[in-house]
Amino acid sequence: MPTYDYFCSANSRTVEVTHKMSEGIATWGELCNKAGIETDDTPANATVKRLITGGAIISNSGSEPPCASGGCCPGGSCGL
Template sequence: MITYEYYCETNGKTVEVSHRMSESLKTWGELCQKAGIPLEETPKTTPVERLISGGLLFKGETSSKKSQLPMADPGCGRSNCCRH
């Protein structure tokens, strides 16, 4: 699973949540439910937007084993990580 950041313009809050790449959260209610946080005073139908970021991949069996993919070697010419 990947960790994404979502921003709510109405309340000015940014929330991190993990979900599959195929999922996309559209509202504050969906975001709060997925993150396990209370709605507070923001209506559940309030739109949220996913922020553009590198994201974190969860590797291993527990969420405590977060790890970012290593950066590609700039001299190798590959667009993805070649791990050499």
């Protein structure tokens, strides 16, 4: 599932959350609910904007190792 960074101009905070590509988050309250954090003094209806990032994808498949050695290559030979 991809991770996204959202910025709230009402409190100048950026929060990272994971959700389906088809989902969208529009308010600070929705973002806090998804991230499992408190809204604190920021109004729940304050708008948030998704930031453009590299778009990391987290996979739980575990079917293939990240490189031929079965783990991270200390010498950097696999390029990871």
